[in-house]
Amino acid sequence: MKFLDQAKVYIRSGDGGAGSVSFRREKFIEFGGPDGGDGGRGGDVWIEVVDGLNTLIDYRYQQHFRAKTGMHGMGRNRTGAKGADVTLKVPAGTQIYEEDNETLICDLTEVGERFLIAKGGNGGFGNQHFKTSTNQAPRRANPGLPGDERTIWLRLKLIADAGLVGQPNAGKSTFLAAVTAAKPKIADYPFTTLHPGLGVARIDAREFVIADIPGLIEGAHEGVGIGDRFLGHVERTRVLLHLVSAQEEHPGKVYKTVRGELEAYGHGLADKPEIVALSQVDTLDVDERKKKAAALKRAAGRTPILLSAVSGEGVEEALRALIAVVEEARRGDAPVKDERWVK
Numbered sequence: 001m002k003f004l005d006q007a008k009v010y011i012r013s014g015d016g017g018a019g020s021v022s023f024r025r026e027k028f029i030e031f032g033g034p035d036g037g038d039g040g041r042g043g044d045v046w047i048e049v050v051d052g053l054n055t056l057i058d059y060r061y062q063q064h065f066r067a068k069t070g071m072h073g074m075g076r077n078r079t080g081a082k083g084a085d086v087t088l089k090v091p092a093g094t095q096i097y098e099e100d101n102e103t104l105i106c107d108l109t110e111v112g113e114r115f116l117i118a119k120g121g122n123g124g125f126g127n128q129h130f131k132t133s134t135n136q137a138p139r140r141a142n143p144g145l146p147g148d149e150r151t152i153w154l155r156l157k158l159i160a161d162a163g164l165v166g167q168p169n170a171g172k173s174t175f176l177a178a179v180t181a182a183k184p185k186i187a188d189y190p191f192t193t194l195h196p197g198l199g200v201a202r203i204d205a206r207e208f209v210i211a212d213i214p215g216l217i218e219g220a221h222e223g224v225g226i227g228d229r230f231l232g233h234v235e236r237t238r239v240l241l242h243l244v245s246a247q248e249e250h251p252g253k254v255y256k257t258v259r260g261e262l263e264a265y266g267h268g269l270a271d272k273p274e275i276v277a278l279s280q281v282d283t284l285d286v287d288e289r290k291k292k293a294a295a296l297k298r299a300a301g302r303t304p305i306l307l308s309a310v311s312g313e314g315v316e317e318a319l320r321a322l323i324a325v326v327e328e329a330r331r332g333d334a335p336v337k338d339e340r341w342v343k
Contacts, residue, residue, distance in 0.1 A: 042121040177309070196212065239322055244304070
């Protein structure tokens, strides 16, 4: 399935049905009076998080969603039926933005959450509402109110506890494949990873989700390489595992390059807890390990984990460091929601 993490859609809730102009006319009933029913309310547009989705690819092929108009009122005080609702089904982690793609409307993070994005118009009053002592046979009724229409952006940010960052060929996909059941593409050329990947890691009978994104190179925030468009998928993470390849000639410089891209991107990524690891250490001898680990320590300001996803060295140490931060962050409070939310 093709991965799509952003889509623009047009939505419109249903118009309300018109009220009815009707009079009671029955045999042997001399003064029937008005009995026009009200129009039905237009259908609503909802957004719902469902299980089993991890992309917005469905919205590449359909971008217009319209709820049904409410039925018109009828005689004998019969109210029109409500228009059918429309529900947009999205994966967990989807954010809804206004047409400017900057104003956040809602953030859907849990399966089962529903958000009312466009409310249907109310139905019009039938003529029974307009009778008075001086106008006992009103011949007027209200039309239904129009529904809301708007263009919105759906933007998916994967739900993960830990995120992997680093330059291309830093060993991120190899690490993900080693500690989870995910099967990312692994090859010895830059930008093997073209789309974010997820996997569930397990350590000491505890589980957490790891997200792998395409590598970052200098100038990514300006669109160089694949750019920084996939960094949104690690915005929700509680901790970053920054991998620097031991095959780099200057690991300290590489570390600072990636940190510079995180800071240029913003959105709080540079402020997240970070665990630094020197990856692919199985390719070095003892002296080279010490030399490059020391260079990375000077640049990062902390002792890096010596890691090899191939040999397994340092893998458990990295997982335990990640889960320690994740479990502490999980104790945070849930966001406050208003009446438009249903859970």
